[in-house]
Structures are given as structure tokens and as C-alpha cells.
Amino acid sequence: MDDRNMESSCSTCNEIDGEHFKSIIHIDLDCFYAQVEMVRNPELRDVPLGIQQKNIVVTSNYEARNYGVSKCMLVTDALKVCPNLKLVNGEDLHSYRTASGKVFLVLQGWRCPVEKLGMDENFIDVTSLVEEKLKNANLNDLIVMGQLYSEPSAECPCGCHNRLKIASQIANEMRKKIYDELGYTTCAGIAHNKLLAKLICPLHKPNNQTTIFPQHGANYMSTLTSVRSIPSIGSKTMEALISQKIISVSDLQEAPLEILKKHFSSDMAVRLKSLSLGEDNTPVKQSGKPQSIGLEDSFKTVSVKSEVEDKFSALLQRLLVLVREDGRIPVSVRVTLRKKDAKRLSSHRESRQSQISPSIFTLSSGVLTVTEAGQQKLMAIIMRLFTKLVDLSKPFHLTLVGLAFTKFQERMTGRSSIVNYLMNDISVQSVLNLQNDGDASITSMDYSAASPSSSTTTDLSDAEIEPSPKKPKKVNWIAKKRCLxxxxxxxxxxxxxxxxxxxxxxxxxxxxxxxxxxxxxxxxxxxxxxxxxxxxxxxxxxxxxxxxxxxxxxxxxxxxxxxxxxxxxxxxxxxxxxxxxxxxxxxxxxxxxxxxxxxxxxxxxx
Structure with a gap:
């Protein structure tokens, strides 16, 4: 974009200054999986390192990338371009999830909304913090920390340049704290919206940050060679755009809105046009705990029930560790299978879920645990769901099994909770069944457990209801058969x-x-x-x-x-x-x- 266009764009700031008031930071950890392994084992820092999952190198450090190792490269191909490549198995994601959680906690220290994007990326809305710092800032001394995408020819009247300069300083502080406390290097993007902050972030990787001013947004977007580079555009939308000869973001910028409306809804057409120009008003939403916790295991093929059960058992053991760290009590479990179907010439996924009793999980000294009997009960539920998805009377071929706990009960049933009291002592809802048994005067009473109710239910029509919890201790009570x-x-x-x-x-x-x-x-x-x-x-x-x-x-x-x-x-x-x-x-x-x-x-x- 030439100076005339930049001045024209800046001259409209008074009309759209409502879109410039935000200050958004996007932080991305460099070669995340590889970095976690290098922090755990410093001997890996200076050698070409690849993280292997099955027969693929999912990521590598920059030493390996210098040899030509790229993401999702086959292990055999990676070893050809880098014979001395050190491979570490990264199929167990536990350490990576732990590292991601620690980074998230560090960022929350600034008391600003933090939105997780995967395990290695975070958005931070520092708008309020910037406004506070701006009150005591000397505007003449403000500078951009890190890299600046392009120098402006004129100051924007809305004051967004000064706000983003302060945001760049905050981003630098965040990155420094992450490195000092956790040892991870990061890159950051600073902009007035989430779209530009994310897209500008990797421009000067690794271990650096880039700031872009609003007036340069459209210019930067025009440099993207594929419309798929825009995060909101998926494969189907991309195919629809390509069918209209719209391949690059620059093509999308130049496409008439009327043409887009012929192939998309009016709102979608306007949205695509806005994104191509670097305009985005999506808010940063504070992330909480995940709605589900799951694991998957893929393989060439499994056709025997016992092998499937072994796969699920291994996944369950790893999943229980994640649930213990999460702290919430699951109330639903989901089983996912990927079947190999020769008729369909492609694999497809099927899943089914069931409610589970919270009583399977116990709280001991503040730690969520599952007894061996509880694990056996969970496996019985999992295999029952499996048999509903697979007809064992016919041959089957699976290439993936997945297990996830979905929907959680936030409140713990602790030792002093009313739920625990009703479950472990007596059930108030079924007190007595007084029968006239003639000579019998002493009756042994068996009280059913009062299962803690949960507001969450499965959202699948074929979901099963897990039987009520195991009955608690029996109470022997001598009672009359008539009122006294x-x-x-x-x-x-x-x-x-x-x-x-x-x-x-x-x-x-x-x-x-x-x-x-x-x-x-x-x-x-x-x-x-x-x-x-x-x-x-x-x-x-x-x-x-x-x-x-x-x-x-x-x-x-x-x-x-x-x-x-x-x-x-x-x-x-x-x-x-x-x-x-x-x-x-x-x-x-x-x-x-x-x-x-x-x-x-x-x-x-x-």
C-alpha cells in the first residue's frame, strides 16, 4: 500500500475509531513439543530434534528445520534429509498439557482475559491494562518493543499507535516472564484485533515479536498467498472461493461483494470481505477448563476385540491422570471409533456416549481417585458402548479408538458435603417399607443410595443412562409396623x-x-x-x-x-x-x- 493509500486509510480513523480501541496480544510458543523436551532434557538443546508420533515427525526444533525437516514429515524422509536427527516419542501428551497449563497461569498474572488456542497459543486482551498505563505514560518516550511491520506516515487520530506501543511493552514483559519462569521462548503478535495479531505473530520467528498498526492491515493481508491462511476460512469455503477463481487473499479483496453474495449468505459474504481487509471484531473470551478431556490412539488396523480392549484400557489409565489433574468429576464418557470401510473408500468416525455415576470417583485428601473396582466398572461401560458401535458377529477393522470424559460436575462431593452424607449414611428418600408380617418384629432395612444429581446430561439421543450408584452400607433398624x-x-x-x-x-x-x-x-x-x-x-x-x-x-x-x-x-x-x-x-x-x-x-x- 502506497503512502497515499495509507494517509487515506488513516484519515478514516475518526469514522472507525471504535474498531481501533482494542489492544490484543497473541503469544505462540516456538516449536512447542520440541521445546518441552529440550527443557526436560537440556542435552537435546543443541542437536537436531524431532517429535515422533507413529511414523510421522509432528514437529522439530530449529536445528532440525535447518536440515530441511518439516512438520508432519514421514520419519523415513526426515532421516534422509537429517541422518543425525534425534527422535523422541511424543504420543503421550501429558507433559505438553502440563506445560501449556503453566504458560496459561503465567499469562493470567496480568489479570486480563486470556483465551487459549490449542496448547501452544494464547490471545490476551490488554485493552484495560493499556488504558491504565497510558494515563501515566510519557507519549514522547513510547517506542515499539520488538519488530514493527511498517512505519506509519502519519499518526492515527484515535491514538491507537500509542496504545499498541504500550501493548508491545506488555507483550515483551509476558514473554520474558515465561522464559524466566518456565524456560520457553515465544513469539508474539500485537494488533488491534485477534486476526491481525495471530497472522503477524510468526513473521519474525523464533523468539521475537511484531506489532502492526491498523492502517497496514489490508496491505499485510494482501501478501497472503492463500485464502486458507485466514483462520476463519475452512476447506469447504476455500473450495467454493477457488471455484470462483479466488485463490489468494488479494483476490478476495478485489472480488465484488455481489459476486460473493451469489455463492454465500449475505452475512458470510460481508464477513469474508472484512477478513480479507484485516477487519475483525471477535472478542477475546476468557478460557476456563475444557468441556471435555479425551485421548485417541491411531494404528494401521485392529480386528480383534481383546486388542481393542487393551487399547481402551491404556487410554483409560492415561485419561484418569488428566482427570485427576483437572479436579472435576466426570459424569459422561464417550467412545470414538474410526472404521475402515472398503465400500466407502475412506475411514469414518462413529461415537457413542453414556452417563456415568459420579460415585465411581472418590475424593481423598483433595485428590480425585478411582479404585480398581471403579476402573473395572468404567471398562465395562466402555466395552458396552464399543459393542453397540461394532457388530462383533461380523469382521471389523478399526484404525483409531478414542476415549473422552465429557461433561463434568464442578462441585466435589467432599467429606462434609450433603451429597456425601446422604450417600454414605442413609437415603432419606426411601426410609421404610412397613409390611405386616405377622410375627416378625425385627426387620433389616436396605436403603438405596441417593445419587448426587447433576445438571449436565448427555446431548446424544442414543446415550445410555448408567445404573444408579452402588448401595451404601445397610442399616439394621428395629421398627414397628404401625405408627406410635x-x-x-x-x-x-x-x-x-x-x-x-x-x-x-x-x-x-x-x-x-x-x-x-x-x-x-x-x-x-x-x-x-x-x-x-x-x-x-x-x-x-x-x-x-x-x-x-x-x-x-x-x-x-x-x-x-x-x-x-x-x-x-x-x-x-x-x-x-x-x-x-x-x-x-x-x-x-x-x-x-x-x-x-x-x-x-x-x-x-x-
Whole structure:
């Protein structure tokens, strides 16, 4: 772009100064995988180094690149151009993820939004920080740290030049801190938007940084030889553009908007045009923890179930390490397969996922762990999903298996949490199943586990629901089959947790109250007592004083005297006036139980 065009572009800054106010930094770690290995083993620093995954060199250090080793080169070809190439297996990504997380934490120290892009790239929006520094800055002393794409012929009226100069100083501080604390060299791009910051970043690699001013954005974009260089343009969009003889970014700049609208939506056409001119208003979004944690293993072919199970078992062991470091509890697992299909002449992926119980994971001393039994349960779920994806009655050929935990439960079920209390002690939701067993007076109760609910669910229609967690310890509880209190009580699910615990004296008192029903069909059922069973002594007194003078001969008077007063009156009325019994039975109860909720265990009963 000539000086006249630059001045024209700058003269429009007053109209578009809203697009220049941001200051964005893009930081990219140099030859990331190779650098991590060189930091771990300093002996690799001065030798040609390649990181091998399967039979491919996925990346190499700059010593190897000087020999002609390039990314994704076959190992055999790499050794031909560089016979002394040192190869390190990089299939286990654990150390690389750890290094990426450390870089991310360093960048967060500036208290600015940081957005991760893969493991080795980060966007940082330093707009607010720049504004603060600008207040106390001497504008005459401001300089650009590192490289400048092009010197401006005039200052932009919006003040973006000074802001980007300060941003370049901040970028230099970030890169220095990453090197001092972690030993990694980086390159950086500084611009007023994410697009230019990313694209200008590698211009002076390695271990350097480049700043570009807004007025030079279109000029720099025109130097890109392929529209695929623009991050937002994928392979399908590129093919559509090439079909219209639009190959380079310069071609896209010159293409009339009307032509683009014929092949793309109106919004997409405008978006493509803007990107070609270096315009981008995408915000930097603060990155959190990943939505899923997964691993994959590719190979030539696997056609035996036992080998597939071994692959999944190895992936699960590595995946559990990542989950432990992440700290969240997974609630869903996904299995992915890549099948080799001769009819389709290409491989394709299929996946299926299932919810899993959070109880598989336990928290011990702040560390998330899985027992051997839990691992076996996970493997059973994984292989069940596998069998749903593959018909084992027919030959199959897989070239990839993948395993991922998707959707997480943020809150830990710690030792003092209510979820842990309900799971490991008793289940309030299934308290008693009082049965009339005649002579039986002691019943062993088995309480189902209250599985901690999760707000996250699988988003696949074919997802399976994992069975409820393993039942907790059994609680032996001696209880009567009829109510002991006179007043009407709520349903068993509304009993307070504390009321379900009986001491030995109370158990003795309850065991003395053996109530045997002579006619189950005529004896009405009662709800469990709401009052604490320490009131059992009062119930004993009621048994002595509450004789039924009007009871029919077939009614057990002891059983009748144990019923609440209103129920006794209802039965007496029914016996005196049998014709009104149906009306009495069908009449609604005044004190209707309220819906059950977790709040019942925290809010005092009224």
C-alpha cells in the first residue's frame, strides 16, 4: 500500500475509531513439543530434534528445520534429509498439557482475559491494562518493543499507535516472564484485533515479536498467498472461493461483494470481505477448563476385540491422570471409533456416549481417585458402548479408538458435603417399607443410595443412562409396623434425618411394642411417626389408656389404640354408620402433605 493509500486509510480513523480501541496480544510458543523436551532434557538443546508420533515427525526444533525437516514429515524422509536427527516419542501428551497449563497461569498474572488456542497459543486482551498505563505514560518516550511491520506516515487520530506501543511493552514483559519462569521462548503478535495479531505473530520467528498498526492491515493481508491462511476460512469455503477463481487473499479483496453474495449468505459474504481487509471484531473470551478431556490412539488396523480392549484400557489409565489433574468429576464418557470401510473408500468416525455415576470417583485428601473396582466398572461401560458401535458377529477393522470424559460436575462431593452424607449414611428418600408380617418384629432395612444429581446430561439421543450408584452400607433398624404417635404425620420421605437414628434404649422400647394385626384388609395403615422415637414411652402409656370400647370383635385393641386420634374417630364413625364409610374414605384430608424437596432437611418443620 502506497503512502497515499495509507494517509487515506488513516484519515478514516475518526469514522472507525471504535474498531481501533482494542489492544490484543497473541503469544505462540516456538516449536512447542520440541521445546518441552529440550527443557526436560537440556542435552537435546543443541542437536537436531524431532517429535515422533507413529511414523510421522509432528514437529522439530530449529536445528532440525535447518536440515530441511518439516512438520508432519514421514520419519523415513526426515532421516534422509537429517541422518543425525534425534527422535523422541511424543504420543503421550501429558507433559505438553502440563506445560501449556503453566504458560496459561503465567499469562493470567496480568489479570486480563486470556483465551487459549490449542496448547501452544494464547490471545490476551490488554485493552484495560493499556488504558491504565497510558494515563501515566510519557507519549514522547513510547517506542515499539520488538519488530514493527511498517512505519506509519502519519499518526492515527484515535491514538491507537500509542496504545499498541504500550501493548508491545506488555507483550515483551509476558514473554520474558515465561522464559524466566518456565524456560520457553515465544513469539508474539500485537494488533488491534485477534486476526491481525495471530497472522503477524510468526513473521519474525523464533523468539521475537511484531506489532502492526491498523492502517497496514489490508496491505499485510494482501501478501497472503492463500485464502486458507485466514483462520476463519475452512476447506469447504476455500473450495467454493477457488471455484470462483479466488485463490489468494488479494483476490478476495478485489472480488465484488455481489459476486460473493451469489455463492454465500449475505452475512458470510460481508464477513469474508472484512477478513480479507484485516477487519475483525471477535472478542477475546476468557478460557476456563475444557468441556471435555479425551485421548485417541491411531494404528494401521485392529480386528480383534481383546486388542481393542487393551487399547481402551491404556487410554483409560492415561485419561484418569488428566482427570485427576483437572479436579472435576466426570459424569459422561464417550467412545470414538474410526472404521475402515472398503465400500466407502475412506475411514469414518462413529461415537457413542453414556452417563456415568459420579460415585465411581472418590475424593481423598483433595485428590480425585478411582479404585480398581471403579476402573473395572468404567471398562465395562466402555466395552458396552464399543459393542453397540461394532457388530462383533461380523469382521471389523478399526484404525483409531478414542476415549473422552465429557461433561463434568464442578462441585466435589467432599467429606462434609450433603451429597456425601446422604450417600454414605442413609437415603432419606426411601426410609421404610412397613409390611405386616405377622410375627416378625425385627426387620433389616436396605436403603438405596441417593445419587448426587447433576445438571449436565448427555446431548446424544442414543446415550445410555448408567445404573444408579452402588448401595451404601445397610442399616439394621428395629421398627414397628404401625405408627406410635397420635397426631397425623407426614410421609416417610419427610422425616428428619436425625429422627431415623435410634439409640439402644429406644430400640428396646420399640421392640416391646409388638402389634399384630388380625385382619390386614380391615386394619388401616398409618404413616411412620414424625416425632422422635424418644417419645416411645408416651406411646406405651397410650397403649395402656387408649382402650377401644366401641371396637368390633375382630379389631385388635392394641393396634387401634396406637393409631392417631383422628383416625380412631374416623374408624369409630365408620363402624357406627357403615353407609357413610364411603363418603368418609373419599373425603380429602385437610392436612395434605407438601411436596418433598431437599429444603425439608434444612428448613425447620412447621
Amino acid at each position: 404417635a397420635k397426631e397425623e404425620v407426614a410421609s416417610p420421605s419427610k422425616l428428619k434425618v436425625g429422627e431415623l437414628r435410634l439409640n439402644s434404649k429406644e430400640l428396646e422400647k420399640v421392640s416391646e411394642l409388638r402389634l399384630n394385626s388380625r385382619d390386614r384388609s380391615l386394619t388401616p395403615r398409618a404413616s411412620p411417626a414424625k416425632d422422635n422415637f424418644s417419645d416411645a414411652s408416651d406411646s406405651m402409656k397410650d397403649l395402656e389408656d387408649g382402650a377401644c370400647n366401641d371396637c368390633p370383635s375382630y379389631v385388635d385393641k392394641e393396634v387401634f389404640s396406637a393409631l392417631p386420634d383422628d383416625m380412631q374417630q374416623e374408624l369409630k364413625s365408620m363402624w357406627k354408620n357403615p353407609t357413610s364409610s364411603e363418603k368418609t374414605r373419599s373425603s380429602p384430608r385437610k392436612n395434605k402433605s407438601k411436596p418433598n424437596s431437599i429444603m425439608k432437611y434444612f428448613v425447620p418443620q412447621k
